[in-house]
Amino acid sequence: MPIRHLALNVEPLRPATSTERQTLFRALINSAIGVGAFLLTCIGLHAVLPFPQIDGVSQKLRFFAAHKDEFDTLFIGSSRIYFQISPAIFDGVIRESGSPMRSFNFGIGGMHLPESAYVLEQVLNTKPRNLRWVFIELGELQTKWPHEAAGSRRALYWHDWRRTSLILRKVLGSGTHMVWLPNLKKVRDIILPRKSGLETRDLFIFHMAELEKNFANVATGSDILDYFSRRDINKDSAKYLGAAGDGYVPMTNKGMSASQTATYEHALALVMAQNGWRSISPYTMEACRQCAQKIRGIGAVPIFLITPSTTRFNVTYLDNARPPGVVMAFNDPRVYPNLYRSSVRLDEDHLTKEGAEEFTRIMAANFMHLVQAGEIK
Template sequence: MRRVTNSAGAAVAVPSTNARPSIAHHALIVALFLVAFAGTCGLLHSRLPFPSVPDIAPRFRYFAEHKDEFDTIFIGSSRIRHGIIPQVFDEAAAKNGVPTHSFNLGYSGMWPPESYYYLRQVLALHPKKLRNVFIELMDYRLGQAEGEAPTMRSVYWHDVPHTGMALRLVAESPLSFNEKVGLFATHAHEFVQNMTNPGRGAEWLEQRYFPARKKVDTSWISRRGFDPEPATEWSEAAQEEYRRQIRVFEEASTHEHWRPGFAAALDDILGKVNQTRAKAILVIPPTVRPEEHFTACPRGAFFGFYFDSPSKYPRLYLPELHYDPGHLNEAGAREFTTQLAEHFTTAWMTW
């Protein structure tokens, strides 16, 4: 305040025109800016097309263009990508009285939360004929990707729900406090990077007006997403190590329950599929990872086909049908796909 003399000669107090704004005033301005900035970023993010994630984006865009041709899709990691042959599945299913037309959307390293985000983007396309959604049942593999520098692949799925899922899974993990803090920071950074859309405008302009013309491998189109692994010669030492892994796997206890965060995320994605009138179907390909030795099938899944049993499915664990302990070669993929189709049609006919 300052004092001035009015027309009558009396001194009066008037507000000072050079008074500094209060801290609350500054805080309000900053808060309004952040809200406006976040809202603008969110609006832009919702309007931008699927990001140009190497290898994944071409498959998504191809499916988007042909979405109404397929009634069955497979979502998961490299074990789905290299393990399920759509043409073989369709032939076996039709032979058993359940005609299908399927597409393999699996890709290497795609597990939750990324696979759930990817599936939601596929469902958002509203495929008219979609009736069967096969989802690979696997938990989040903590720490296998977070230690690397951020890439478009690691960033693109970090929206609010899937970043929240990742943070909850980290919080529930047996990792140390310092490791958890590091992972929290990584996911938070990738969330901010994703939602602020750096470079997405230029990417959109390039896609729309200057599409890339470089040659890329599109052989997966004729195979409807399937990518075969070659047959390999296993040394005696490699075969013995594989047999040891099988023994350890069979001796390991099965998991009847999931961590609360993963169970909630799984129920949510199953519900999302069921809302589309498609059937959510869980599948576990042949595996020797003890942490993937599941037995329970959640209520939201119409069927669950678990091939994590060397004693029950001995052929699927033969070295000659494997590229490595975790992946089938093309001959193994044919065997696995045929057995999966037979289980599916049997369950369908008796459902």
């Protein structure tokens, strides 16, 4: 059978007509206008929307804003601050030395860096005229959040670019320099996830998603409704402000059980026997630097506070890069044995009411010593 040669007749692409070029140009212009309008709308809404209703944070922020010029000292951090520093006792110790002081406890359960840094900025944005000292809990920058918190208002509201970029740098191992140099293995774990790299991928996706939703003002409908309906948004204030209205709420737990005490004392013995050191990451140091810069910007003094905890024993700093401010550390059981007695502990990280009051007195006395010695100015 003869083989026939098949010839394909392929027509060359014709150039776009003037009308088609104009249509494409208009489509691009309209798309750019749409994107720009969306971005401007998001930015505008961020500027005018009320602060979201975040349990504990909102109540304390509103109270502080209403009384901002009455306080000269602020404590900010997690439950280790919230339940463990009594402003009344702290102020009393300082007053006995002849220096009147009024402090406020802005501790919130589970509020670590970088969330605490965001809240600090909101507090400072109220422009307190008499704020002189700001104590910030020093702890490692947190990248992990409980899965059940994903998409919640608590996980969402603080995800601005400053906070999220620092978290992403830590997740990617990019360093804190201006130019991002991510660890190539971590980039691979995101693009081509393996079983060993799923955590990196999940953290990257989680924080990017929270940033996008926060920028797009997702879940702000209830905030707008609260604002215009004039709901009683202060009804739970006493719950978070405490009986004295100073932000301190003492722990009501009676202490550890016999089995918990045995577990604690075993853990404490292991910690006391440790010789190695655990370094605080450069990402935490960068977060501290940003906090200190904001605090000094209003004329106040930053003080970094490490609370009595066995999980923070033997903390050191990479390349001697200490935080940009005085560090008051109470995480050594050898130096502060009374704060590590099982009778004043609830667990490895928290003190009973009695222990919290003792800690506050010791911390206040140490603070006054540093001030009088000229180490805190």
